[in-house]
Amino acid sequence: MNDTIFALSSGHGKSGVAVIRISGNDLSKIFQQIIGKKTIKSRYAYFTNLNDKNGELIDQCIAIYFQSPNSFTGEDVIELHTHGATAVIESVFEYLRGFGARMAERGEFSKRAFYNNKMDLPEVDGLAALLDARTDKQRAQALKSMTGDDSKIYESWRKQMIEISAYSAAILDYDTDDLPKDIEKTLITRTKKLYEEINSALGCYGTVRTIRNGFNIVLAGDTNVGKSSIFNRLVGSSRAIVSDIPGTTRDVVSAQLDMDGYLVNLLDTAGIRESNDIIEKIGIEKTHYEIKNADLVLRVYTSDSEKINNAGINEIIVFNKSDLNNKSKKSGCIYISALTGDGIEDLIKLIKNKIHTIIGSSESDLIINERTYELLLNVKKHLGDALNSDETNFDIFAEQIRISADFIGKILGVISTTEVANATFNQLCLGK
Ligand SMILES: Nc1nc2c(ncn2[C@@H]2O[C@H](COP(=O)(O)OP(=O)(O)OP(=O)(O)O)[C@@H](O)[C@H]2O)c(=O)[nH]1
Ligand SMILES: [Mg+2]
Incomplete structure (x- = not known):
């Protein structure tokens, strides 16, 4: 715990600014070197030319000194805001190694914050x-x-x-x-x-986990009813293959969406039917598995379907291909056309309402x-x-x-x- 450690705290890759953090017992000497001044102020932004040992300019940067214990880790901390180029970052690391500092391990800054009573585990x-x-x-x-x-x-x-x-x-x-x-x-x-x-x-706990891992919504139904077409409509791009050959989708195709701030994992599945094809059978098994794990199932039918069971609490019955249907529509059901886009907005509204009812009723303080x-x-x-x-x-x-x-x-x-x-x-x- 006595080592001086450093790490890139901002994201990797080319960026306008990179933030490099250094933490250790006493960083005043290093900081004096960095800003080229003897007296240093805590929590003050210095604009400085950062020079290496030979006096060559590494980069112009902002340097801030957080004197212990008023820092993220509770130790002395220095933050360097440099330009976000890989070459600059590498040179700064090399410069810091010259002071005997080493690269931090995963989570090491937080670990020090924890042991210095800056944070508890929650x-x-x-x-x-x-x-x-x-x-x-x-x-x-x-x-x-x-x-x-x-x-x-x-x-x-x-x-x-x-x-x-x-x-x-x-x-x-x-x-x-x-x-x-x-x-x-x-x-x-x-x-x-x-x-x-x-x-x-x-x-x-279930609700908390759902918010963290995402709300699983599964499109399920017979082959050719238009599940993949609806999937593509909801995702907004042609992610899943659509064709008029029954049994087109075999694997589970997934996409993540943000619906009213909730993370949604939308899953398109293989159509359910009797099949002798080994691969399709595996696909259908996967469909059943996903239905079991779903938070919400969109049961898709074509709009001329007759015998349909009522929707369960975690289900929405969707009648697709409404553009082909001349028959009267059942009240209380949602009719859409993945082909023309008709009714898709209503479907999205309905899904959002369901999410709010399912999650909202059990949101926890903890x-x-x-x-x-x-x-x-x-x-x-x-x-x-x-x-x-x-x-x-x-x-x-x-x-x-x-x-x-x-x-x-x-x-x-x-x-x-x-x-x-x-x-x-x-x-x-x-x-x-
Ligand atoms: N007229 C019309 N055709 C549609 C509509 N939605 C899908 N289709 C067509 O129906 C056929 C099957 O669509 P898919 O989206 O592949 O159906 P699926 O349910 O995913 O089928 P499987 O993957 O085989 O289970 C394609 O030819 C689509 O173009 C719709 O709303 N109206
Ligand atoms: Mg499909």
Whole structure:
């Protein structure tokens, strides 16, 4: 942890400006060299000629010194804003190596921030999610974690558990007269409330995950009904092959869309029919698999189809080829023509409404990820065990609540095993 580290914090490839970050215990000497001045001001933007050891100009840049502890990592940090050319960046790296600095590992800046108490693990999780965010909802969700909203909830839970555990232990050691009235009842009520809160947070995990990984929408139906044509319309380009030969699509074709800020994975699939063709059969198996995993299925029919089952909660029935249909239309159904584009806007509106109903009804205050989900399940289990324990035996009760508090501690990284911390930092890119 004593090395001076550096990394390119801005994106790779040619760009107007590149941001190179340096972090270490004492960077004042390096900074004096960079700006060619003895006195340095923290958090002040210096415009300077950056010269190498032989006095040759590397680039003109902005240099900022963040004196410890008021920096991202809590150590001394220098930010160099250079021109974003590969040759400039390489030369600056070489220059920094001359000071004994080395290239940072993945997530190493955040790791230092964590060990210097600048961020806890939910905040690091939030940062990782923010860097991955492609849609507005993902951005908002990640930002909530990153700015510490989640940590506050976890901290409050942990504090309550430690309190409950301490009081339950006291029941064993003190006379009832020395303890608050109805203490046993109060402890159980409070534990029940915590259990409910955690259970409801766990219940929203699916939604949180859907926002992060995308909402899966599958186009399914018989062959030749126009699934691939609809897919191309929704994506806005000819991604999937369209032909009048039944069984054209065999593999799953996918595209990502942004619908009202939600990330959508749209999947076109092989038409379902009896087939002896080995490859087509594999394709149809894939269709069934995708239908099972879908958040929403668009069941496509041609508009002259007669016998059709009602739509399930996570389904929309779409009648395509409305341009060919002279018969009367059923009310409450959506008729479109992928050929002329008729009704496509209405279909998009309907899909957006569905997304809002499915996701909106269970949006959570807490952004749970795979790591925190597992730990929270353990919290729930031990709180449950405490509540199911013999009510006269507060020994076991206290112990179960203490274990629950420890699991919350792991979520926050207060009780952090090295593996947990490493798994968290590895999701970050270089320069963070
Ligand atoms: N008239 C008309 N023809 C359409 C419409 N949509 C698709 N088609 C035609 O129907 C045929 C089948 O379209 P696809 O989009 O390939 O159908 P699919 O459901 O993907 O078919 P498979 O991949 O074989 O399952 C093509 O000849 C399309 O041009 C429509 O709205 N109106
Ligand atoms: Mg197709």
